[in-house]
Amino acid sequence: MSDHTATVxxxxxxxxxxxxxxxxxxxxxxxxxxxxxxxxxxxxxxxxFQQIPTPKAVFMALFELPFSVVFINMLKSFIRxxxxxFLGILLGFPIGVAIGYSKVAKSLIFPAFExxxxxxxxxxxxxxxxxxxxxxxxIIFLTFYGAFFPVVxxxxxxxxxxxxxxPRAAMSFGLNKxxxxxxxxxxxxxxxxxxxxxxxxxxxxxxxxxxxxxxNKGGMGYYVWYNHTVMDYPHVVLGxxxxxxxxxxxxxxxAWIGNYFTRWQRIF
Amino acid sequence: MSNANEEALDFxxxxxxxxxKIFSQTTILxxxxxxxxxxxxxxxxxxxxxxxVLFPSPAEVLEEGIxxxxxxxxxxxxxxxxxxxxxxxxxxxxxxxPLGLMIGWKKIFSDLTFPTLELLRPIPAPAYLPLAIxxxxxxxxxxxxIPFIDAFFPVLLNTIVGVKMIDRDYFRAARCLxxxxxxxxWHVVLPGALPSISSGCAIGMGIGWMGAVVGEMITGxxxxxxxxxxxxxxxxxxxxxxxxxxxxxxxxxxxxxxxYLTVRLIPWRRAITDSLEExxxx
Numbered sequence: 093m094s095d096h097t098a099t100v101x102x103x104x105x106x107x108x109x110x111x112x113x114x115x116x117x118x119x120x121x122x123x124x125x126x127x128x129x130x131x132x133x134x135x136x137x138x139x140x141f142q143q144i145p146t147p148k149a150v151f152m153a154l155f156e157l158p159f160s161v162v163f164i165n166m167l168k169s170f171i172r173x174x175x176x177x178f179l180g181i182l183l184g185f186p187i188g189v190a191i192g193y194s195k196v197a198k199s200l201i202f203p204a205f206e207x208x209x210x211x212x213x214x215x216x217x218x219x220x221x222x223x224x225x226x227x228x229x230x231i232i233f234l235t236f237y238g239a240f241f242p243v244v245x246x247x248x249x250x251x252x253x254x255x256x257x258x259p260r261a262a263m264s265f266g267l268n269k270x271x272x273x274x275x276x277x278x279x280x281x282x283x284x285x286x287x288x289x290x291x292x293x294x295x296x297x298x299x300x301x302x303x304x305x306x307x308n309k310g311g312m313g314y315y316v317w318y319n320h321t322v323m324d325y326p327h328v329v330l331g332x333x334x335x336x337x338x339x340x341x342x343x344x345x346x347a348w349i350g351n352y353f354t355r356w357q358r359i360f
Numbered sequence: 361m362s363n364a365n366e367e368a369l370d371f372x373x374x375x376x377x378x379x380x381k382i383f384s385q386t387t388i389l390x391x392x393x394x395x396x397x398x399x400x401x402x403x404x405x406x407x408x409x410x411x412x413v414l415f416p417s418p419a420e421v422l423e424e425g426i427x428x429x430x431x432x433x434x435x436x437x438x439x440x441x442x443x444x445x446x447x448x449x450x451x452x453x454x455x456x457x458p459l460g461l462m463i464g465w466k467k468i469f470s471d472l473t474f475p476t477l478e479l480l481r482p483i484p485a486p487a488y489l490p491l492a493i494x495x496x497x498x499x500x501x502x503x504x505x506i507p508f509i510d511a512f513f514p515v516l517l518n519t520i521v522g523v524k525m526i527d528r529d530y531f532r533a534a535r536c537l538x539x540x541x542x543x544x545x546w547h548v549v550l551p552g553a554l555p556s557i558s559s560g561c562a563i564g565m566g567i568g569w570m571g572a573v574v575g576e577m578i579t580g581x582x583x584x585x586x587x588x589x590x591x592x593x594x595x596x597x598x599x600x601x602x603x604x605x606x607x608x609x610x611x612x613x614x615x616x617x618x619x620y621l622t623v624r625l626i627p628w629r630r631a632i633t634d635s636l637e638e639x640x641x642x
Binding site for chain 2: 116119120121122123124126127140141143144195196199200201202203204207208210211212213214215216217218219221222223224225294297298301302305306312313316317319320325328329331332333335336337339340343
C-alpha cells in the first residue's frame, strides 16, 4: 500500500533509494537482526529468563563445540532418518499407486489404513519395543511408519486427481496400461507425490528427535537432551540449530530431486 | 463392455437405494479390509509368530479396554491430554492466524518476520522441549508447548498461502470502491483466506496430538502418552494397545470437530464442496 499523500519531493527521494537499495532484501536481513536483538533484550531484561542463553553465549559456544561428537551424532540421525524414509517410499509408493489406480485395491486397503492412521506415530514407541529387539531397528521402524502414510496418501491423492482428459487422450493414442502408468499418470501425479515426500521428511525428523531423546543411543536428539541434563543450555540451542539445519538440508534435497522430476513446472 | 454400460447409464442416473449402498463392492471390500486386520492380528498372536508371543490378542485388548475405560484414571488421563492439546493448539491458532494474515497481506511485515520464521521452522518440536522446560514456569505449560510448536507452522503456512491465493482483483475492486485497509482486512483478506485456514487448523490439530504424546512421554506425570509409557515399563501390554487406540480416537475426533466447526464458518465453501461431492458420487 503506497502512501497517496506523498509530496513530490519525497516521491523523488523514494525513487532514488529504490534504484540503489533493495529495501526488501534489507528488511529481510533486518528480520534476523531484529530477532537476535529481541532475544538478547528479553534474556537480559526479564529476570525469570536468566538461564536462557543469549545469542552471544550461543555464538561463543560454537567455538567449543566438540565437532567429532556432533558429527557422529549427526551421522547417526541422518542414517536413521534416511533409512526410515526410503523404506517408507519403497513400501508406500507402490501401495499408493495401487490404491490410486485400482478401485478394488482402494476399497480393500484404504479402510484398514484409515483405521490405523489416526494413531500418532509417537504412540507406537512402546509397541515397537515389543516387535524389534535392537533400538536401532525400533527407531528406524518409527521413522518408516512416520514416512509411510504421507507418502501413501499423497501418491494416492496425486493419482486420483490426474486430469481425466490426459488418460483419455493417451487411450485414444493407443497406449497400453503399462505405458499409461509410466508415461501419463505417474508424471502427472509427480508434484503431489513430492509434496508427500516433503511432509514425510518433516515427520521423520520429528520422530527421530523424539525417539533419540528417549533411547539414549546417540543422535542429535540425544545430544540436545544430554546437554539439557547437564544444564549446558548454549549447546542445547546449538543442537537445535544443527537439527534444524539437517532438516532443512533434507527438505532442500527433496525439492531439488522433485524439481528434476517435475521439470515442466516449477512448484518447489 | 461393463464400462460402456455404466457410462450409458449415467444419463439415466437414479439415487442409490439403501440396499444397493450396503451391498456395493466398496462397502463389502471395506468391511473385509477391516475384518482382515483383526483376524490376521488374532491369528498372528494365536500362532505366536515371531514376537507376537508378547502381544495381547484382540479379545484381551477389548476386555482390558472396557475395564480401563470404566476407571477414574482413564478419564483423568484423557482429560489431561485433551486439555494440553487444546491449550497448545488454540494458542497456536490465536498467534499463527493473525500473524499469517499479516504476512500474506503486507509485504513489509512479511519481510520483517518471515525469514526468521523460516529459520525456526525446520527445528522439530521435540527439540524445543529442553527450552520449554526452561522457559515456562509450570510443567503443564511445557508439555503444552510441544503441540503449540507442532501446530504453529502448518496453521501459519496455510494462512499465508490462503491470503496469497486470493484473487488480486478483489483487492483492487475493494480499493476502487474506497474501502479502508481495515475494511479490506475484514471483508477481503480474512474471508478469502478462511478455507485454507480451516484445513490448516485441522492439520494442526492432528499434529498437535502427536506433540502432546511426545511431551507426556518425556516429562509428563499424567496423560495418555505418559500412561502408555508407564504401561510399557510395567509390562502391561494390553494397556499400551488400548492407550494407542484411545489416542487415535481422540485425535481423530478432535480433527473432525475442528473441520466441522470451521466449515460452519464458511458457508459459501460448503456449497462448493457439497456440489463437488454430489458430482463425484454421481
